[in-house]
Amino acid sequence: xxxxxxxxxxxxxxxxxxxxxxxxxxxxxxxxxxxxxxxxxxxxxxxxxxxxxxxxxxxxxxxxxxxxxxxxxxxxxxxxxxxxxxxxxxxxxxxxxxxxxxxxxxxxxxxxxxxxxxxxxxxxxxxxxxxxxxxxxxxxxxxxxxxxxxxxxxxxxxxxxxxxxxxxxxxxxxxxxxxxxxxxxxxxxxxxxxxxxxxxxxxxxxxxxxxxxxxxxxxxxxxxxxxxxxxxxxxxxxxxxxxxxxxxxxxxxxxxxxxxxxxxxxxxxxxxxxxxxxxxxxxxxxxxxxxxxxxxxxxxxxxxxxxxxxxxxxxxxxxxxxxx
Numbered sequence: 001x002x003x004x005x006x007x008x009x010x011x012x013x014x015x016x017x018x019x020x021x022x023x024x025x026x027x028x029x030x031x032x033x034x035x036x037x038x039x040x041x042x043x044x045x046x047x048x049x050x051x052x053x054x055x056x057x058x059x060x061x062x063x064x065x066x067x068x069x070x071x072x073x074x075x076x077x078x079x080x081x082x083x084x085x086x087x088x089x090x091x092x093x094x095x096x097x098x099x100x101x102x103x104x105x106x107x108x109x110x111x112x113x114x115x116x117x118x119x120x121x122x123x124x125x126x127x128x129x130x131x132x133x134x135x136x137x138x139x140x141x142x143x144x145x146x147x148x149x150x151x152x153x154x155x156x157x158x159x160x161x162x163x164x165x166x167x168x169x170x171x172x173x174x175x176x177x178x179x180x181x182x183x184x185x186x187x188x189x190x191x192x193x194x195x196x197x198x199x200x201x202x203x204x205x206x207x208x209x210x211x212x213x214x215x216x217x218x219x220x221x222x223x224x225x226x227x228x229x230x231x232x233x234x235x236x237x238x239x240x241x242x243x244x245x246x247x248x249x250x251x252x253x254x255x256x257x258x259x260x261x262x263x264x265x266x267x268x269x270x271x272x273x274x275x276x277x278x279x280x281x282x283x284x285x286x287x288x289x290x291x292x293x294x295x296x297x298x299x300x301x302x303x304x305x306x307x308x309x310x311x312x313x314x315x316x317x318x319x320x321x322x323x324x
Contacts, residue, residue, distance in 0.1 A: 079303035229264025
């Protein structure tokens, strides 16, 4: 094994194809790393504490999505963040020595306050200010030395390293300084060209049926200047082409035919729908197995037990060096 990784997702809504590259990256990494993948439900409260989310359902759906894409519970611990209390304990201890200025300078802090305040959310809370610190606790309680992230999360990993350095300086060396492992995560638009989001009703679900896939692909925005199927196309302005670039191996041929007016938008969409069906159909098959009563619950409980073995050892060491 190359080391230990931790990563997670918030249970705030159904996952869609825009999340797929992240999960597939985890599937690859679990072959080479001791892996901990957490449904970080405490983080969901930092921006949605008043939303009264149906956590039970949302957490189960995310677990099913992970399992259907290929996260293997024999290779990776899959668990609920709230089921492993050491996350919250270490977060509390970190909060005792972390300067407020470190939290206030996290780039996403002011950006999200501005964006979400416009939606009527009150984010003037310690929980929101401290969510990067909770993220640091999530990582360091496993002594993870690698964190798979997108580019926008690199500042969070840098803060995590600063927290580890400050703790080690104050109390003695306990934590490694984790490195970020930046994956190439393509940003897929929704079928209407906007950001893919459940709230926009423009996403392709990881649980989509064959008919849903066809319908969603048919709704995709194409080149507005192309009125007839033999008109020369401009793939760079077409939502369909952005999906072809990721899910169609022969994308160069598709684009060439489009530019030459040798393939119409209807045929191009049909081609994409077929490729997406090949991609998603194995997920549906695996999901059917894991949907059997009790299977997901068993995976989450066993994953939490494995996680607690690691986190309890870390916290024993933390309490010892802090004199608690």
